[in-house]
Amino acid sequence: MTLILSNEDVDKLLTMPECIDALEEAYVELAEGRGITRTRSDCITPTKRPDAVYGLKSMDGVCPKLGVGAVRINSDIVTFPKKGNTVVREKVPAAPGNRWVGLVLLFSVDNGEPLAIMPDGVMQRMRVGATNGLGIKYLARENAETVGILGSGWQAGSQLMAACAVRDIKEIRCFSPTRANREAFAGEMTEMLGVEVRAVDQPEDAIKGADIAMCSSSSLDHIFFAPWVKTGMHMTSIKRPEIEMDALRKADRVVIHNHDEKPIHVMTRDLANAENAKDQGWNSVGDLDFAKLPTLPDLIVGRAQGRQSDREITCFLNNIGLGYQFAAVGAAVIKKAKDGGLGHELPTDWFTEDVHP
Amino acid sequence: MTLILSNEDVDKLLTMPECIDALEEAYVELAEGRGITRTRSDCITPTKRPDAVYGLKSMDGVCPKLGVGAVRINSDIVTFPKKGNTVVREKVPAAPGNRWVGLVLLFSVDNGEPLAIMPDGVMQRMRVGATNGLGIKYLARENAETVGILGSGWQAGSQLMAACAVRDIKEIRCFSPTRANREAFAGEMTEMLGVEVRAVDQPEDAIKGADIAMCSSSSLDHIFFAPWVKTGMHMTSIKRPEIEMDALRKADRVVIHNHDEKPIHVMTRDLANAENAKDQGWNSVGDLDFAKLPTLPDLIVGRAQGRQSDREITCFLNNIGLGYQFAAVGAAVIKKAKDGGLGHELPTDWFTEDVHP
Numbered sequence: 276m277t278l279i280l281s282n283e284d285v286d287k288l289l290t291m292p293e294c295i296d297a298l299e300e301a302y303v304e305l306a307e308g309r310g311i312t313r314t315r316s317d318c319i320t321p322t323k324r325p326d327a328v329y330g331l332k333s334m335d336g337v338c339p340k341l342g343v344g345a346v347r348i349n350s351d352i353v354t355f356p357k358k359g360n361t362v363v364r365e366k367v368p369a370a371p372g373n374r375w376v377g378l379v380l381l382f383s384v385d386n387g388e389p390l391a392i393m394p395d396g397v398m399q400r401m402r403v404g405a406t407n408g409l410g411i412k413y414l415a416r417e418n419a420e421t422v423g424i425l426g427s428g429w430q431a432g433s434q435l436m437a438a439c440a441v442r443d444i445k446e447i448r449c450f451s452p453t454r455a456n457r458e459a460f461a462g463e464m465t466e467m468l469g470v471e472v473r474a475v476d477q478p479e480d481a482i483k484g485a486d487i488a489m490c491s492s493s494s495l496d497h498i499f500f501a502p503w504v505k506t507g508m509h510m511t512s513i514k515r516p517e518i519e520m521d522a523l524r525k526a527d528r529v530v531i532h533n534h535d536e537k538p539i540h541v542m543t544r545d546l547a548n549a550e551n552a553k554d555q556g557w558n559s560v561g562d563l564d565f566a567k568l569p570t571l572p573d574l575i576v577g578r579a580q581g582r583q584s585d586r587e588i589t590c591f592l593n594n595i596g597l598g599y600q601f602a603a604v605g606a607a608v609i610k611k612a613k614d615g616g617l618g619h620e621l622p623t624d625w626f627t628e629d630v631h632p
Numbered sequence: 633m634t635l636i637l638s639n640e641d642v643d644k645l646l647t648m649p650e651c652i653d654a655l656e657e658a659y660v661e662l663a664e665g666r667g668i669t670r671t672r673s674d675c676i677t678p679t680k681r682p683d684a685v686y687g688l689k690s691m692d693g694v695c696p697k698l699g700v701g702a703v704r705i706n707s708d709i710v711t712f713p714k715k716g717n718t719v720v721r722e723k724v725p726a727a728p729g730n731r732w733v734g735l736v737l738l739f740s741v742d743n744g745e746p747l748a749i750m751p752d753g754v755m756q757r758m759r760v761g762a763t764n765g766l767g768i769k770y771l772a773r774e775n776a777e778t779v780g781i782l783g784s785g786w787q788a789g790s791q792l793m794a795a796c797a798v799r800d801i802k803e804i805r806c807f808s809p810t811r812a813n814r815e816a817f818a819g820e821m822t823e824m825l826g827v828e829v830r831a832v833d834q835p836e837d838a839i840k841g842a843d844i845a846m847c848s849s850s851s852l853d854h855i856f857f858a859p860w861v862k863t864g865m866h867m868t869s870i871k872r873p874e875i876e877m878d879a880l881r882k883a884d885r886v887v888i889h890n891h892d893e894k895p896i897h898v899m900t901r902d903l904a905n906a907e908n909a910k911d912q913g914w915n916s917v918g919d920l921d922f923a924k925l926p927t928l929p930d931l932i933v934g935r936a937q938g939r940q941s942d943r944e945i946t947c948f949l950n951n952i953g954l955g956y957q958f959a960a961v962g963a964a965v966i967k968k969a970k971d972g973g974l975g976h977e978l979p980t981d982w983f984t985e986d987v988h989p
Contacts, residue, residue: 279978282985308901311677313690316670320696322741329741331694331701333670337686339677339900344688346705349989350739350746370745370984377989378737378746382707384679384686388727389707389735394985429988539896543696544665619982621636627727628639628751631786632706632734 276620280393280608284617288608289398291436294405295412299575301338301603302409306572312336312599316539319546327354327367328546332538336599341606342384347395347598350376359452361496381605389626390609391618395601398608400433402600403593406532406571407489407511408437410591413574413581414530415487415509420445423485425478425498427451427460430513431491432467438487439468447472450481451492479503490517501525509582510590518590523563526590530579531568535595565594633977637750637965641974645965646755648793651762652769656932658695658960659766663929669693669956673896676903684711684724685903689895693956698963699741704752704955707733716809718853738962746983747966748975752958755965757790759957760950763889763928764846764868765794767948770931770938771887772844772866777802780842782835782855784808784817787870788848789824795844796825804829807838808849836860847874858882866939867947875947880920883947887936888925892952922951 280288304310315334322329330351337344352369355362368375377395382388411419419442424431427449438444447464449472451457457474464472475481482488482503490499490512499510501521510526512518523529569579571591582589612618637645661667672691679686687708694701709726712719725732734752739745768776776799781788784806795801804821806829808814814831821829832838839845839860847856847869856867858878867883869875880886926936928948939946969975 350744369743374984376744386726387707387733396987627731628753630753
């Protein structure tokens with residue numbers, strides 16, 4: 276049977292510590308060349324809505340040790356509205372019922388069969404959080420206990436879950452441009468984490484004195500600046516442009532997620548020619564040579580050095596997502612789903628065939 | 633509703649002339665930069681079966697004019713057995729029920745929604761046939777009436793369907809290494825096409841005197857050789873290595889499908905280091921500069937010149953498949969499926985989500 280899971284199912288099946296463990300094991304495989312990942316690609320065209328573009332995004336990865344190959348697909352109507360002082364990348368829920376479209380398909384490395392199909396939302400959020408959590412685990416001070424976070428969205432929640440999973444966090448301060456959002460977020464997260472999350476009115480108030488400074492926004496502009504960097508701090512970001520270059524330069528060590536410099540961009544001719552479509556935030560970090568920076572998998576297997584003293588300033592840049600993350604986390608979800616009786620079971624025959632393709 | 637179609641459904645919905653028309657229209661869009669396609673990628677790892685590898689292949693394409701984006705995925709257990717004198721690439725039906733795994737997912741460019749999911753088999757075969765059919769339409773002599781084909785498999789059938797759709801074919805001769813296969817194929821195709829297909833004992837007997845020489849094998853070695861090339865002939869191949877370089881050099885004009893030189897190959901370290909896994913048949917055509925050859929879309933929009941006389945020797949090399957083909961042909965299938973009442977309708981909500989991914 277091929278399992279159709281919902282985001283609610285995945286949410287029930289996947290805890291943050293499990294997600295972190297799954298990725299940590301899988302990154303060892305990746306570092307050793309036994310796991311593989313195919314650079315994300317974005318196909319971008321016009322769509323009927325004139326202020327939007329259509330994006331068909333995909334990324335693949337295979338982890339033979341865990342027995343799973345994954346393809347993650349997003350079919351997005353994307354807009355670039357201005358929020359506060361920054362331009363953000365915002366997907367419009369344009370599918371029937373005002374919904375977004377993201378899917379993860381999981382396959383068996385042993386016999387090729389389609390194991391499961393599910394929306395990507397919960398899994399993609401958890402793997403971003405877990406990845407930055409591993410950055411904290413391997414780079415932040417052991418005694419780090421205060422977090423400042425910029426952002427109060429869906430991603431920010433899993434960032435905090437991950438921080439609390441790997442360090443004994445005592446205090447969290449949150450800033451985002453809209454007061455109502457940050458206050459609601461602070462309330463929800465305080466309850467979920469059992470740690471007080473306080474909404475503050477200025478980004479500096481969130482970051483000041485924080486052992487761990489987290490950026491978790493949808494901004495295509497910088498939101499974290501050099502004057503905020505302090506001795507012993509660990510900085511962490513879920514997207515390249517968030518931390519300005521001068522802040523990165525203050526770090527004693529910067530670790531990135533992967534050496535894929537940017538997604539494979541394929542665009543219609545007109546869009547490619549239009550300047551605003553050209554830069555999707557990937558070109559904003561100018562002179563940092565990503566090819567020379569160590570990656571998180573390098574760090575996990577000890578090929579790259581972690582923090583050397585409590586005074587060091589460290590940074591983990593989650594510069595690009597990997598299809599491989601979905602293979603790793605997907606394997607964990609499937610393992611538990613088999614016992615859970617969750618989801619819809621469809622005949623595998625619907626997704627296989629009796630002809631040589 | 634998201635439609636789950638079977639190969640049988642697609643077979644009922646898609647005729648070869650419709651498939652050719654859909655691709656012809658879509659290739660105009662591609663040539664004009666209004667349609668886009670993302671280079672196929674192959675992720676290759678070990679699998680449990682020691683003489684095989686696991687391959688997770690994907691390709692994407694979007695045709696805004698037809699309103700459809702497509703992702704085609706193959707999850708294959710691949711072996712490289714020797715058949716006769718040639719090494720072939722053979723996918724093992726290892727999924728439950730001895731089945732293969734290939735899927736096409738179709739999405740709306742207008743609102744992103746998942747329109748349909750189906751096995752890729754019938755569609756992929758038809759689009760290969762139709763693509764080579766367009767090569768014949770634009771390059772073979774108008775009065776071409778004899779076909780010689782090397783190969784008697786699943787692909788060979790759609791090659792003949794396509795040839796008969798674009799030219800008034802009177803005679804077909806077929807060779808493949810196994811007598812029983814070629815004879816069964818000849819019988820079936822004679823009945824289907826209403827044109828006599830004759831099985832012959834030597835490849836030369838199939839090709840001699842043919843106006844159109846078709847290669848349609850799973851071979852990773854050359855199967856068509858220079859001495860067989862004759863004045864006025866059109867040669868056509870579904871894979872790069874089939875026609876040897878000396879034969880290609882005899883052509884007055886060679887047109888390829890696309891400038892993607894080869895798939896994006898991502899392999900585990902050990903496989904990448906192993907010579908036999910390195911060359912999947914893509915490096916076999918040594919000194920032909922594909923970047924300078926015109927493509928089929930160029931030819932269709934008149935940017936590249938077609939045949940100039942009955943004496944010219946022409947060649948169409950279907951050098952690589954495109955995700956874009958599945959968007960084009962998928963749009964045609966969906967359009968007809970809506971009237972047909974075929975397939976299983978699943979709630980679109982199963983494949984969408986209420987969270988921003």
